[in-house]
Amino acid sequence: MSGKTDGDQECLLEARSIGRQTSAGEWLIHQLSLQVFPGDRIAIVGPTGSGKSLFLRSLAMLDEIQEGEILFHNQHVNEKETPAYRSQVVYLQQRPVLVEGTVETNLKFALQFQINQEKAANVASILELLSSFEKPEGFLNRQSSALSGGEGQIVALLRALILAPQILLMDEPTSGLDPQTTRQFEQIIHKWLETSNKTPAFVWITHDHSQAERVASQIMTFPAGTLEAVLTSE
Numbered sequence: 001m002s003g004k005t006d007g008d009q010e011c012l013l014e015a016r017s018i019g020r021q022t023s024a025g026e027w028l029i030h031q032l033s034l035q036v037f038p039g040d041r042i043a044i045v046g047p048t049g050s051g052k053s054l055f056l057r058s059l060a061m062l063d064e065i066q067e068g069e070i071l072f073h074n075q076h077v078n079e080k081e082t083p084a085y086r087s088q089v090v091y092l093q094q095r096p097v098l099v100e101g102t103v104e105t106n107l108k109f110a111l112q113f114q115i116n117q118e119k120a121a122n123v124a125s126i127l128e129l130l131s132s133f134e135k136p137e138g139f140l141n142r143q144s145s146a147l148s149g150g151e152g153q154i155v156a157l158l159r160a161l162i163l164a165p166q167i168l169l170m171d172e173p174t175s176g177l178d179p180q181t182t183r184q185f186e187q188i189i190h191k192w193l194e195t196s197n198k199t200p201a202f203v204w205i206t207h208d209h210s211q212a213e214r215v216a217s218q219i220m221t222f223p224a225g226t227l228e229a230v231l232t233s234e
């Protein structure tokens with residue numbers, strides 16, 4: 001399934017017939033294909049247990065795949081290139097893992113890695129983004145252990161955006177957040193898309209159809225219980 005088919009635009013990310021197997025050889029996901037183009041806002045919806053998270057983790061190259069391949073800018077990504085890939089294709093999980101220390105420590109965490117060092121300049125723009133949303137005074141100095149689930153997820157999102165990703169992969173990032181924080185999360189994504197100078201894209205798994213309609217330009221349905229699964233546009 002392809003995202004946009006906009007003339008000659010280069011495909012950013014392509015999953016070509018990928019699949020994951022259990023150690024017993026049973027397919028958990030099988031023959032799944034997806035293309036992501038610059039500016040794509042893709043929502044994936046589908047039943048519980050249908051393999052959406054497995055698919056997204058495979059796209060993020062967090063899990064090994066047993067068939068197919070992942071292409072980034074039309075190039076096969078090998079194991080050695082995975083750190084560079086992960087700094088461009090950033091994965092945000094449902095329950096963020098924050099490191100010990102303050103919010104600021106967390107925001108700057110990924111910048112300590114060589115591959116991300118040239119991204120330090122992004123901190124200022126992300127802090128500006130944060131300042132446009134109401135946050136308690138001294139938020140940057142709050143300990144991560146003292147944050148609410150919603151605040152933690154906002155911090156995880158900003159931490160991801162500091163990396164100036166080309167693609168953000170999000171696995172139900174707002175499930176469990178209250179409506180106000182959910183909207184705040186969506187607005188941050190919206191501003192990021194508006195202000196980024198590199199036409200980024202996202203793939204967003206959600207159970208919430210109204211959210212999918214709010215945030216996405218394309219909604220794809222993930223089918224359950226089929227081995228020959230394909231993602232289809234709604």
Ligand SMILES: Nc1ncnc2c1ncn2[C@@H]1O[C@H](COP(=O)(O)OP(=O)(O)OP(=O)(O)O)[C@@H](O)[C@H]1O
Pocket residue numbers: 022028046047048049050051052053054055
């Ligand atoms: N490592 C694994 N080994 C075996 N089965 C697994 C493994 N990981 C996940 N599964 C199974 O694969 C199926 C798909 O899981 P996945 O988490 O991708 O579903 P999902 O569509 O994201 O569900 P939800 O909407 O509830 O988050 C589930 O039945 C899950 O139990």
